[in-house]
Structures are given as C-alpha cells and as structure tokens.
Amino acid sequence: MTDIHIRIADWQQDNAELRRIRETVFIAEQSVPPELEWDAEDAAAIHFLALDGDYAIGTARLLADGHIGRVSVLRDWRGLGVGDALLQAVIAEAERRDLKQQRLSAQVQATAFYERHGFTVISGEFLDAGIPHVDMLRESRG
Template identity: 35%
Template sequence: MEVRTVKTTEELQDAFTIRKKVFVEEQGVPIEEEIDQFDDTATHFVLYHNHSPAGAGRFRILDGIGKVERICVDSSLRGLGGGKAIMSKIEDYAKEQGITALKLNAQTHAIPFYESLGYNVDSDEFMDAGIPHKTMKKYI
C-alpha cells in the first residue's frame, strides 16, 4: 500500500471515488455533505493498493491547528494498516507545515483506532451527517 499527497486531477478523483464509496454508499452520508466547499482548499491524500484507490483523507489548517478529515479505507482492506499509513502521511505533512497540534472529528466506532495513534477525546458526543462523533486531539 502507498499513500500519496494528491498532486493531479486523477489522484483527486481517486480520493473522491473512495470517499463516495465509504461515506455515501456504505454509510449513507448525503453526497452534498460529503463533497463540500472545503475540498477546493484542503490538501488531499489517497491510499493505493495494487494501483487502485483504497483509502483517502484530507487536511486543513484552522487557526494554527491541523484538522484531519475524511479518513476512510475500503471495507475490504480495513485492518491491514491503510488507515494508519494515511494518518502517518498526514501527520508528517502537518509537521512540514509547522503544525504542532491536530484535531479530528471521529465517528465513535473509530475512537479506539485514533486512540491507538495517540489521539485523546476532547468533546462530548455530537451528531454529524446522522453519525455519532467525538472531537479528538493530538500534539505532534
């Protein structure tokens, strides 16, 4: 598996393809909520497995804090290290940008995964796109 920082239109479309598969088709998130106005300015990442898109994520900087968003891995490849690889690539990118703190809004079922990467819950539960989430933070 390989994680790339998106540099081409094709790579961006690959990231959108896997996001749509996971969030829209699998989880029922409305497409207009999944693909939003922040996609134009975010830095995107795509995970490839056997030259096919297998995962994705995006990163933005808000008030000096890195915001990790839209982390997903194809259901057939979960548990094989792809999510960890995406997160590692995003964290390395954040460090290159001089960012020392990261936050993300985790679906509650994914909290143990993010905790294993050093993130800590920093909010009460809230709903986003009909799915329960909690905000998590990490200092890098």
C-alpha cells in the same frame, strides 16, 4: 498488503479516485448525504491517497488549520494497516508544516483507532450526518 503506499494527491488530477473512495465509504456505506460529504474545503485541502499498486484504496485530507478529515479505506482493505499508514502520513505532513495541533471529528466507533495515534477525546458525543462523533486532538511533541 503487498505494495501499499501513501502519496499526496492532487485534488484536480486525482479527483475521480478521491471521489470514488469517499462516495463508496461515506455516501454508499454510511448513508452520508452527498451535500454534506462535498464542501468548499476540498479545493484547498491537502489530500492523501493510499494505493495498492496503482489502485486507490483509501484517502484522507488535511486542512491548513491542522484539521484532519475524510479518512476512509475501502472495505476489502480494512484491518490491514492501511488506515494506520494513511493517518501516519497525514500527521507527518501536518508536523512538516509546523501544525502543532491536529484535530478531527471521529466516528465514536473509531476513537480507539485515533487514540493509538496520540489523539484524545475533547468533546462529548454529537451527531454529524446522523452518525455519533466526538472531537479529538493531538499535540505534536517537541
């Protein structure tokens, strides 16, 4: 990780990069149907891009109700702390917006990652796009 940084993205201007990452991770790698990946929430969401220099390598989104989703990092950058930096940026923005609770639906295999960031499992396991998930919650301190 040399020049990794996170910034808030613009859904219109950064659409090609946001779509490229999500299509690669969710649609191509995880076989999520495109009609489940793209939804009406995207237009109003706050989107984040992780960049290595000028190259977009990860993304996430934050909804107005504090729901975090679409957290994804391209394969070649996984295990390098990019997901941690991305999630920290999303949490910081949620707290800046006074969203006392952040929620997400995590793939079961990723629950330990989210637990490191203060999330706790609040549901039983369920399938979303054919992938086992659990709902998780984080309460802001203070």
